[in-house]
Amino acid sequence: MGHAAxxxxxxxxGVSLASILLLTALGLALSFGLMNVINMAHGEMLMVGGYxxxxxxxxVHGPLAFPFALLLSFAxxxxxxxxxxxxxxxxxxxxxxxxxxxTWGVSLILQQAARSLFGAIGVEVVAPHWLEGSVSIEHGxxxxxxxxxxxxxxxxxxxxxxxxxxxFIARTRWGLYLRAVHQDREMAQALGVNTxxxxxxxxxxxxxxxxxxxxxxxxxxxxxxxxGQSYVVYAFLVVIVGGLGSLFGTTLAALLVGLFSAGVQMFxxxxxxxxxxxxxxxxxxQFRPKGIIYQRSRAMKEA
Amino acid sequence: MKKWSALSLDIVLLAALALAPLxxxxxxxxxxxxxxxxxxxxxxxxxxxxxxxxxxxxQGVFWGLGAYVLAMHxxxxxxxxxxxxxxxxxxxxxxxxxxxxxxxxPAVAIAGVVVIPTIAGGLLAWLVFNRRVSGVYFSLLxxxxxxxxxxxxxxxxxxxxxxxxxxxxxxxxxHPMIDPGFQRNIYWITLGVLVLASIACRWLTHTAFxxxxxxxxxxxxxxxxxxxxxxxxxxxxxxxxxxxxxxxGALYVVHVGVISPAMVGVIPSIxxxxxxxVGGRSSLTGVVLGTLLVNFGKDWISSAMPEMWQLAMxxxxxxxxxxxxxxxxxxxxxxxxxxxxxxxxxEAKMADQPAIALVEKD
Numbered sequence: 094m095g096h097a098a099x100x101x102x103x104x105x106x107g108v109s110l111a112s113i114l115l116l117t118a119l120g121l122a123l124s125f126g127l128m129n130v131i132n133m134a135h136g137e138m139l140m141v142g143g144y145x146x147x148x149x150x151x152x153v154h155g156p157l158a159f160p161f162a163l164l165l166s167f168a169x170x171x172x173x174x175x176x177x178x179x180x181x182x183x184x185x186x187x188x189x190x191x192x193x194x195x196t197w198g199v200s201l202i203l204q205q206a207a208r209s210l211f212g213a214i215g216v217e218v219v220a221p222h223w224l225e226g227s228v229s230i231e232h233g234x235x236x237x238x239x240x241x242x243x244x245x246x247x248x249x250x251x252x253x254x255x256x257x258x259x260x261f262i263a264r265t266r267w268g269l270y271l272r273a274v275h276q277d278r279e280m281a282q283a284l285g286v287n288t289x290x291x292x293x294x295x296x297x298x299x300x301x302x303x304x305x306x307x308x309x310x311x312x313x314x315x316x317x318x319x320x321g322q323s324y325v326v327y328a329f330l331v332v333i334v335g336g337l338g339s340l341f342g343t344t345l346a347a348l349l350v351g352l353f354s355a356g357v358q359m360f361x362x363x364x365x366x367x368x369x370x371x372x373x374x375x376x377x378x379q380f381r382p383k384g385i386i387y388q389r390s391r392a393m394k395e396a
Numbered sequence: 397m398k399k400w401s402a403l404s405l406d407i408v409l410l411a412a413l414a415l416a417p418l419x420x421x422x423x424x425x426x427x428x429x430x431x432x433x434x435x436x437x438x439x440x441x442x443x444x445x446x447x448x449x450x451x452x453x454x455q456g457v458f459w460g461l462g463a464y465v466l467a468m469h470x471x472x473x474x475x476x477x478x479x480x481x482x483x484x485x486x487x488x489x490x491x492x493x494x495x496x497x498x499x500x501x502p503a504v505a506i507a508g509v510v511v512i513p514t515i516a517g518g519l520l521a522w523l524v525f526n527r528r529v530s531g532v533y534f535s536l537l538x539x540x541x542x543x544x545x546x547x548x549x550x551x552x553x554x555x556x557x558x559x560x561x562x563x564x565x566x567x568x569x570x571h572p573m574i575d576p577g578f579q580r581n582i583y584w585i586t587l588g589v590l591v592l593a594s595i596a597c598r599w600l601t602h603t604a605f606x607x608x609x610x611x612x613x614x615x616x617x618x619x620x621x622x623x624x625x626x627x628x629x630x631x632x633x634x635x636x637x638x639x640x641x642x643x644x645g646a647l648y649v650v651h652v653g654v655i656s657p658a659m660v661g662v663i664p665s666i667x668x669x670x671x672x673x674v675g676g677r678s679s680l681t682g683v684v685l686g687t688l689l690v691n692f693g694k695d696w697i698s699s700a701m702p703e704m705w706q707l708a709m710x711x712x713x714x715x716x717x718x719x720x721x722x723x724x725x726x727x728x729x730x731x732x733x734x735x736x737x738x739x740x741x742x743e744a745k746m747a748d749q750p751a752i753a754l755v756e757k758d
Contacts (some may be wrong), residue, residue: 125532131532131535131536181714181718184718185717185718188721189531189532190449190451190531190532190535191717191718191721193451193532193535194451194669194670194673194713194717195713195714195717195718197666197710197713198709198710198711198712198713198714198717199710199714200710201706201707201709201710201713202706202707202710202711204706205703205706205707205710208703209703322662326539326540326543326662329536329539329540330536330540332536333533333536333537362551364547364548364550364551365548365551367543367544367547367548368544368547368548370544371537371540371541371544374537374540375520375523375524375537378524378527378529378533379523379527382527382528382529
């Protein structure tokens with residue numbers, strides 16, 4: 094395998110990692126931008142999505158199994174998110190640090206519940222047969238490069254979700270409400286927007302997308318009770334780099350983090366790549382403390 | 397009057413702790429000792445979180461730095477001259493790295509325990525706060541730091557002992573560490589350090605510095621408009637907290653005789669915060685009590701029903717944060733308010749007027 098193929102291969106891995114990170118971070122960025130809430134149990138939504146897709150492929154067989162698994166993991170994680178919003182997060186508005194701790198408690202409980210239900214050892218989701226195999230390049234500059242269909246599917250899924258979300262925000266009535274509340278909560282409320290409902294819908298949509306990420310991740314790695322934790326810390330870094338409530342910024346940040354991790358891993362171990370990633374983020378906020386893209390505003394915000 | 401009752405609680409607590417060697421078994425005394433070591437860390441978290449409003453989810457890093465520095469010293473003093481620690485030989489190192497060698501001298505090691513976490517904490521805080529990044533961003537960054545620190549320790553097997561960490565210590569400053577008399581002495585030393593740390597915290601929070609810190613917590617921009625430099629205050633507070641964390645880690649190592657990456661990662665760091673939240677983040681006596689309570693509770697639950705600990709901790713988190721944000725220390729105030737409220741209700745009824753809420757929302 095030539096140098097070009099190795100670099101292209103790592104680039105492909107980076108984009109595929111970025112896709113999962115982006116699916117995870119989208120919900121975080123949306124609800125943080127809108128409600129100033131960080132949901133530490135967000136990683137567990139990923140885990141729930143993974144387990145639901147495992148259950149779905151056990152229940153249903155045939156060609157419809159996998160689409161059903163995707164649907165179920167989205168719906169299940171969205172419902173759980175709605176429940177979380179109504180029972181815990183709603184009561185802690187305006188106290189972001191306390192929300193962070195309370196949702197961490199929720200994440201511990203969900204992890205332990207998963208451990209009791211499914212055991213500490215991971216379960217595997219068998220990918221449908223039309224996702225088996227890979228695209229291999231045998232000639233030319235990139236000879237030896239191999240891209241599994243599953244990873245290509247995950248990237249396409251992410252692009253589709255991103256596109257739908259953009260249409261939702263830019264073209265629908267609820268998207269208009271979302272933008273209004275994001276810009277000026279009080280004003281939106283005064284004009285008759287039910288901000289409670291907007292919060293609830295956006296939050297559960299975000300956890301639903303994380304559930305999808307879980308279903309996608311289940312195709313390439315076993316689902317374990319702690320699978321969410323290992324991804325969500327990077328998703329937080331993506332949110333920090335991306336800036337508040339901007340789909341474009343979050344996407345760019347996910348690509349940056351994914352490609353950087355994959356790139357550094359060519360030279361050092363995975364664990365050192367973690368350290369360098371953190372150093373990069375701390376250096377990055379020296380130049381752009383509010384992230385890649387942020388709302389310019391003259392309002393004084395006490396965060 | 398309120399001040400006196402708080403002071404008398406402190407005196408009762410201190411007396412109970414000072415007399416503990418008389419009424420506790422050796423096993424429980426050693427548990428109490430290591431939890432008191434953790435209480436030093438909690439005091440630091442209380443200053444930066446309760447007063448400064450900075451939530452760090454990475455205190456395990458500074459705690460771990462102190463712990464590892466002392467553990468390196470203990471590892472070196474247990475060796476014959478010219479020998480290498482066992483894990484270094486297994487990993488194929490043939491000589492001691494210089495940054496290990498310097499901690500052979502006890503004075504350097506003790507200085508390292510205090511200075512290294514302080515500098516690390518101060519540097520991180522300055523880089524982040526000076527760019528006006530704060531709030532949840534800082535919490536998430538410190539959590540990532542805890543993750544990176546523990547994975548780094550695991551991966552550098554040859555220098556850190558990897559997943560198993562550092563253990564098998566025999567003597568400290570020439571004293572054998574398993575001697576029962578030594579156990580009692582180290583208990584006294586830990587208690588002494590805790591008292592000193594608590595006096596330092598009390599002093600710091602009662603000076604003008606403490607006032608500015610609270611002002612920053614409640615309105616950072618306003619403090620900036622008044623001409624202060626909030627980042628400098630927050631950095632000093634954070635470095636102070638990191639210093640207490642380092643000292644606490646070193647004491648803990650002396651008590652338990654082992655330090656490993658699993659003790660300094662994301663989960664332990666957040667357990668340190670919950671102990672403070674349970675005690676009451678802005679009550680120095682409360683956080684000491686909270687630390688003892690949570691850790692004895694953990695010891696009890698996890699030996700009786702291991703799988704329950706995580707559930708219990710999760711539930712405790714949610715409960716304390718939503719229902720009791722001031723922790724145990726908030727209970728007296730809550731009772732007082734309740735009494736006032738019911739009194740007010742009765743009086744209002746007597747006056748045949750609609751009840752007026754006497755309780756102000758804070």
